[in-house]
Amino acid sequence: xxPARKRARTYDPVKIRTAVLTQFGHVRQAVxxxxxxxxxxxxxxxxWTVRELAAHITMAVDAISRGLDRDEPEKPEKPAxxxxxxxxxxxxxxxxxDDGTRDLAASHPDLDALYADTGERFARTLAQAPAxxxxxxxxxxxxxxDYLVTRTxxxxxxxxxxxAAVPGLDIPYDRQALAACTRLLADALAAKAPGxxxxxxxxxxxxxxxxxxxxxxxxxPPNVVETDPLTWIRLATGRVAWPEAIEDAKVSAxxxxxxxxxxxxxxx
Numbered sequence: 001x002x003p004a005r006k007r008a009r010t011y012d013p014v015k016i017r018t019a020v021l022t023q024f025g026h027v028r029q030a031v032x033x034x035x036x037x038x039x040x041x042x043x044x045x046x047x048w049t050v051r052e053l054a055a056h057i058t059m060a061v062d063a064i065s066r067g068l069d070r071d072e073p074e075k076p077e078k079p080a081x082x083x084x085x086x087x088x089x090x091x092x093x094x095x096x097x098d099d100g101t102r103d104l105a106a107s108h109p110d111l112d113a114l115y116a117d118t119g120e121r122f123a124r125t126l127a128q129a130p131a132x133x134x135x136x137x138x139x140x141x142x143x144x145x146d147y148l149v150t151r152t153x154x155x156x157x158x159x160x161x162x163x164a165a166v167p168g169l170d171i172p173y174d175r176q177a178l179a180a181c182t183r184l185l186a187d188a189l190a191a192k193a194p195g196x197x198x199x200x201x202x203x204x205x206x207x208x209x210x211x212x213x214x215x216x217x218x219x220x221p222p223n224v225v226e227t228d229p230l231t232w233i234r235l236a237t238g239r240v241a242w243p244e245a246i247e248d249a250k251v252s253a254x255x256x257x258x259x260x261x262x263x264x265x266x267x268x
Contacts, residue, residue, distance in 0.1 A: 009187060011180060013131040013145045016152060019176035021123065023155040024061055027054070027162065028115040030171045039111075043165040044239065048101065050165050053158060055105035056097070058118040060154035064147060065118075067135035068125040081140030083184065084191040086150050087236070089139040090267045096138065152180040153267075157237050160230060164239075173230075179205045182229045185236040188266050198223040198257045202232045211257050223255030238265035 031054045039051040048056070081089065108114040131145040142150075156178055159171050186206040197213030199221040200206075211223070227235070231250040234240040242261035245251040253259065 009183060011145065011149050013148055015176055016145075016148045016180060017126055019174050019180060020061065020148065020151045020155055021119065022174040023152070023159060023177040024057070024115070024119055024122075026171050026174065027057055027155065027159055028112070028119065030162065030169055031115065032112050034166065034169075038166055041165060043161055045161060046098075048098075049105075050162065051111070052101050052105040053161055053165065054111055055108060055114065056101040057155060057158045058114050059097075059100060059104055060158070061122055061151060062118045063137065064135070064144075064151060065121045065125040067137065067147065068129050068133070068144070070136060073134050073136050073141045075134060076141060081137065081142050083142070083146040083149060084188050086139070086142070086146075087153070087185060087188040087266045088192065149180055149184055152177045153184060156181040157233060157239075160233065160239070178229055182206050182232060185233060185266060189236070189260070189263060192266065193263050198225065198255070198260075200260070201226040202229055205229055210263075213257050221255075223257040225251065225253045225258050225260060227251040235260075235264050236266045238267065 034050065034054075039049065039054070041050050042048075043050055043053050045053060104114075126144075129144055131143065133144045134141050135144050135147050137147060156173060159173060163169050163171055182202055182205040186200060186202055186208045189200065190208040190210040193210045193212070195212040196209045198209065198211040200208050200210060201224065203226070213223075227245070227250060231240065231245055235242060235245055235251070240250070242251075242259070242264055246253065
């Protein structure tokens with residue numbers, strides 16, 4: 001059994017950059033097949049249309065390029081925002097993101113051109129940027145390496161939103177992007193509720209221990225939660241509620257400390 005995680009795991013920036021670009025390419029290819037009627041259809045994200053959701057994905061990826069285009073922020077005494085803190089800050093940005101998304105969708109009717117420009121700019125600006133370069137984000141300063149990992153969450157979560165909005169779309173998930181997204185959100189749960197009484201298993205990508213209480217040391221843990229990566233991501237981002245996932249048998253939870261409903265979602 002793996003020990004409880006005390007610090008953020010490390011990610012290979014080159015692999016993460018490739019994962020973001022690959023997933024972004026999958027989305028671009030799928031969006032290019034959509035009709036005007038499909039682009040105008042609703043999503044599960046408030047009153048956003050599919051077109052607005054598709055535009056938002058480019059905005060999320062382009063945030064890296066915009067950050068690198070600006071002067072590097074002065075190095076703070078300590079990181080203003082750590083990777084494991086990032087998921088818990090997203091609700092504070094909702095209003096600005098909503099306005100920016102609508103403006104972007106309205107001003108770029110040619111989505112394929114928008115995707116092409118975004119992808120090319122992303123690849124170009126990252127070509128020479130070191131992983132420890134500081135980048136200003138909406139919520140604080142992060143290293144480029146950490147900021148890249150957050151983009152796997154953006155592209156994977158919104159790929160799932162698109163698949164949910166358009167029947168039969170079935171955009172594939174890059175394995176590296178899905179793994180990084182799953183692991184970051186699992187580690188964020190462990191950081192939010194530190195402890196060793198409950199083991200959360202999300203095969204094949206993550207196992208973390210969390211929740212205060214008696215620490216398990218050997219054998220089968222008394223409190224175990226297990227689910228698949230996409231269900232976990234939906235729970236962590238509020239797309240699916242804990243009771244619904246339990247009722248639909250998307251999650252197995254055993255033990256008196258295995259109810260995570262009060263800790264989820266992690267992202268607003």
